[in-house]
Amino acid sequence: MTAMISRRTVLAGSIALTATVGMAEAKGIKFDQNAFDAAQAAGMSIIVEISAPWCPVCKAQKPIVASLAAKTAYKDVMVFQIDFDSQKNVLPKLSASSQSTLIAFKGKTEKKRSVGQTDAQIIEDHFKASI
Numbered sequence: 001m002t003a004m005i006s007r008r009t010v011l012a013g014s015i016a017l018t019a020t021v022g023m024a025e026a027k028g029i030k031f032d033q034n035a036f037d038a039a040q041a042a043g044m045s046i047i048v049e050i051s052a053p054w055c056p057v058c059k060a061q062k063p064i065v066a067s068l069a070a071k072t073a074y075k076d077v078m079v080f081q082i083d084f085d086s087q088k089n090v091l092p093k094l095s096a097s098s099q100s101t102l103i104a105f106k107g108k109t110e111k112k113r114s115v116g117q118t119d120a121q122i123i124e125d126h127f128k129a130s131i
Contacts, residue, residue: 028069028079031090036080043107045077045130048094050101052084057100060118065102074127104130 028049029035039046049065051058069079082090084099094103104112104126111129114122 028065028081031080031082031087033090033093039078039080040105040108045074045127046105047077047079047126047130048082048101048103048105049079050082050084050091050094050096050099050103052099055084055099057116057118058084061100061102061123064118064120064123068124068127074131077127077130102126106130 031048036046036048047065047069049061051062065079068074069077082094082096084091091097096103098115100116102112102114102117102123103110106129112126114126117123
């Protein structure tokens with residue numbers, strides 16, 4: 001009986017985690033170093049989006065990134081959002097120096113990077129590079 005409860009508990013937890021991660025990925029999640037490190041260690045597909053609320057290029061990028069993240073083809077891509085103004089301590093770790101930066105990773109390997117890109121196809125190339 002204990003094994004049965006344990007399996008049910010694990011299954012329920014797994015379903016809840018999957019649902020939560022799925023929702024977070026579609027919207028993007030605020031960058032957290034521990035979560036990012038864990039995603040890299042797990043070999044996940046990752047997009048890092050560095051933006052600022054005052055940046056017009058960032059405002060153009062955001063709906064494109066959100067739309068791509070919601071596509072079934074990219075359901076396993078985790079989008080981490082970094083606020084350029086309030087999370088400056090993270091930027092050197094990613095060798096980033098400006099807002100409107102997109103970085104694609106597959107696990108710990110950087111696959112693609114751009115700054116100031118608003119072309120939807122080129123942004124989608126980041127998603128493709130991460131999987």
